[in-house]
Amino acid sequence: MYSLVIIPTYNEAENIDRLLPKILDQEAEILFIDDASTDGTAEKIKNWMKNSKRINLIERPAKLGLGTAYITGFKWALSRDYSYIFEMDADLSHDPAEIPNFIKKCSEGYDLVIGSRYTRGTISVVGWDFRRLLLSKFANRYAITILGLNFLTDITSGYRCYSRKVLENMNLDIIKSNGYAFQIEMAYRAYKAGFKIAEIPIIFYERNSGSSKMSKKIIREAAIMVWRLRFGR
Numbered sequence: 001m002y003s004l005v006i007i008p009t010y011n012e013a014e015n016i017d018r019l020l021p022k023i024l025d026q027e028a029e030i031l032f033i034d035d036a037s038t039d040g041t042a043e044k045i046k047n048w049m050k051n052s053k054r055i056n057l058i059e060r061p062a063k064l065g066l067g068t069a070y071i072t073g074f075k076w077a078l079s080r081d082y083s084y085i086f087e088m089d090a091d092l093s094h095d096p097a098e099i100p101n102f103i104k105k106c107s108e109g110y111d112l113v114i115g116s117r118y119t120r121g122t123i124s125v126v127g128w129d130f131r132r133l134l135l136s137k138f139a140n141r142y143a144i145t146i147l148g149l150n151f152l153t154d155i156t157s158g159y160r161c162y163s164r165k166v167l168e169n170m171n172l173d174i175i176k177s178n179g180y181a182f183q184i185e186m187a188y189r190a191y192k193a194g195f196k197i198a199e200i201p202i203i204f205y206e207r208n209s210g211s212s213k214m215s216k217k218i219i220r221e222a223a224i225m226v227w228r229l230r231f232g233r
């Protein structure tokens, strides 16, 4: 049972040295998808690769977006024999120590396990102001309600684990969205294809280093994408 953690990076050099030892503590391999970061992220990763065969890197020529980065990573994973394929951010918002909990949940019969900040009515987010929290809560409620996925609480979460068969079953080439829309679309398509989705509670830590790539454009894209999905276009 091999696990792969896919991590898209854009200017995350300050986080690599702290993130990698934590993942290497786990039984998993790592694939970075770096989009021509200008701060030396890829060089940092390559330094680590000299000492660990478990680290892999795909370099893309320009900032092409989170969605296509993951699609590239998923295809790479499917051409090898990984059973569990994770999404994780590079900014230490997601604790690699949770990896076994995702796998445990998968082994209980779930095909996609999402790390949720909002299970059982709680909020487990460290470092957000009220505005940021409201935006996230509203975005989740909006997408979950429109798509009829009321058993979920955190459909925009970027910490998740797909069992291999979900990705094998999906036509990855038709997925064009980025950012939050990408997370929403992947969950919805998995659900529509009949796969079982579960959440496990996680604590989300807002980044201390580097900067967020979230933008108004990414939020707008997600708001519109939800209706496209709903009406099957």
Ligand SMILES: Nc1nc2c(ncn2[C@@H]2O[C@H](COP(=O)(O)OP(=O)(O)O)[C@@H](O)[C@H]2O)c(=O)[nH]1
Pocket: 007, 008, 009, 010, 011, 012, 033, 034, 035, 063, 064, 065, 066, 069, 088, 089, 090, 091, 093, 158, 207, 211, 212, 213, 214
């Ligand atoms: N390869 C790649 N990675 C990206 C891109 N946009 C964001 N990321 C990475 O995706 C992860 C989540 O992005 P982040 O800016 O932290 O989003 P936030 O947590 O919603 O504020 C981080 O590891 C980023 O470096 C992109 O266009 N290409």
Ligand SMILES: [Mg+2]
Pocket: 089, 091, 093, 207, 212
């Ligand atoms: Mg982040």
